[in-house]
Amino acid sequence: MTTGSAAEAATGRGGERLVVEALGIHKSYGSLEVLKGVDLRVRPGEVTCLLGPSGSGKSTLLRCLNHLERVDAGTVRIDGELVGYRVKGDKVYELPKREVAHQRRNVGMVFQRFNLFPHMTVVQNVIEAPTRVLGQSKAEARERARELLAQVGLADKAQAYPVQLSGGQQQRVAIARALAMQPKLMLFDEPTSALDPELVGEVLDVMRRLADGGMTMVVVTHEIGFAREVGDTVVFLDGGVVVEEGTPADVLSRPQHERTRSFLSKVL
Numbered sequence: 001m002t003t004g005s006a007a008e009a010a011t012g013r014g015g016e017r018l019v020v021e022a023l024g025i026h027k028s029y030g031s032l033e034v035l036k037g038v039d040l041r042v043r044p045g046e047v048t049c050l051l052g053p054s055g056s057g058k059s060t061l062l063r064c065l066n067h068l069e070r071v072d073a074g075t076v077r078i079d080g081e082l083v084g085y086r087v088k089g090d091k092v093y094e095l096p097k098r099e100v101a102h103q104r105r106n107v108g109m110v111f112q113r114f115n116l117f118p119h120m121t122v123v124q125n126v127i128e129a130p131t132r133v134l135g136q137s138k139a140e141a142r143e144r145a146r147e148l149l150a151q152v153g154l155a156d157k158a159q160a161y162p163v164q165l166s167g168g169q170q171q172r173v174a175i176a177r178a179l180a181m182q183p184k185l186m187l188f189d190e191p192t193s194a195l196d197p198e199l200v201g202e203v204l205d206v207m208r209r210l211a212d213g214g215m216t217m218v219v220v221t222h223e224i225g226f227a228r229e230v231g232d233t234v235v236f237l238d239g240g241v242v243v244e245e246g247t248p249a250d251v252l253s254r255p256q257h258e259r260t261r262s263f264l265s266k267v268l
C-alpha cells in the first residue's frame with residue numbers, strides 16, 4: 001500500500017474535507033484482479049451510489065472502505081484517518097485488530113442480509129454494540145434506541161424477535177442498529193436485493209430520510225430510481241475501474257461511455 005502526507009490525510013488532496021478518500025485502490029483474489037486502481041471521494045452529507053454489473057467489484061470496494069478487505073495497494077481515509085494502517089517515518093504498519101475495530105465505529109454497514117441476533121429482541125439488538133463497545137449505560141442506549149426505532153418506523157416492535165418481523169422490518173432494525181453507533185458514514189451493500197419487491201420501498205424510504213437528514217452514505221444498489229432521486233453522485237464501476245462518475249442526471253440520463261449505456265439499457 002502507499003500513503004500520502006499528513007496534510008493530505010486531514011483534508012483530501014484539494015484541501016477540501018472528505019468523509020471518504022480512497023485513492024488508487026487495487027485488490028485481487030488470487031489471480032483475479034477485482035479492483036484496478038479505483039478512486040472514490042465522498043464529501044460530508046453526500047450520497048454516492050455505486051452501480052455496475054455483477055462482479056464489477058462494487059462490494060469489494062465497499063468492504064475495502066472499512067478494512068473488511070485488505071487493499072493490495074492504495075489508501076483509504078475515513079474523515080481524514082488512514083484506515084487499517086499507521087505510518088511511522090517511511091514505514092507502514094498494519095493496525096492490530098483492536099485498533100481496526102475502533103476505527104470501524106465511525107462506519108455503519110448495512111448488508112444484503114440483516115444478520116440480527118435471533119435470540120435478542122429488536123431493542124436488545126440495537127443497544128448491544130453501544131453498550132458493549134461505546135460503554136453507554138443500558139438506560140441511555142435504550143433511550144437512543146427508542147428514538148432510532150421511531151426514526152425507522154418500528155417504535156412498536158422494540159420487544160419483538162427478528163423471526164417475528166418481515167425482511168423489510170429486519171433491514172430497518174439493521175439500519176437502526178448501525179445508527180446507534182453514531183457513525184460518520186453509512187455503507188449500504190445492496191440493502192434491498194434480498195427483499196420481496198413489496199418490501200423494498202419501506203427500506204428505501206428510511207434511507208432517503210437518512211440522506212435528507214445529512215448522513216454521508218455510499219450505497220451499492222441496483223435501484224436506479226433511488227440513485228436518480230437520492231444520489232448526489234453516481235459512480236459506474238465495470239471491470240474493476242471507474243468508467244464514469246457524475247451527477248445522476250449526467251451518468252443516468254446522458255452517459256458518455258458505451259459500457260455505461262450498455263449497462264443502463266439492461267437495467268432501466
Ligand SMILES: Nc1ncnc2c1ncn2[C@@H]1O[C@H](COP(=O)(O)OP(=O)(O)OP(=O)(O)O)[C@@H](O)[C@H]1O
Pocket residue numbers: 029032034052053054055056057058059060061
Ligand atoms: N472473498 C473472495 N474470494 C474470491 N473471490 C471473490 C471474493 N469476493 C469477491 N470475489 C470475486 O470478485 C469479483 C467481484 O466481486 P464483488 O462482489 O465485489 O462484485 P459486485 O460488483 O459487488 O457484484 P454483485 O453485483 O454480483 O454483488 C467477483 O468475480 C467475485 O466472485
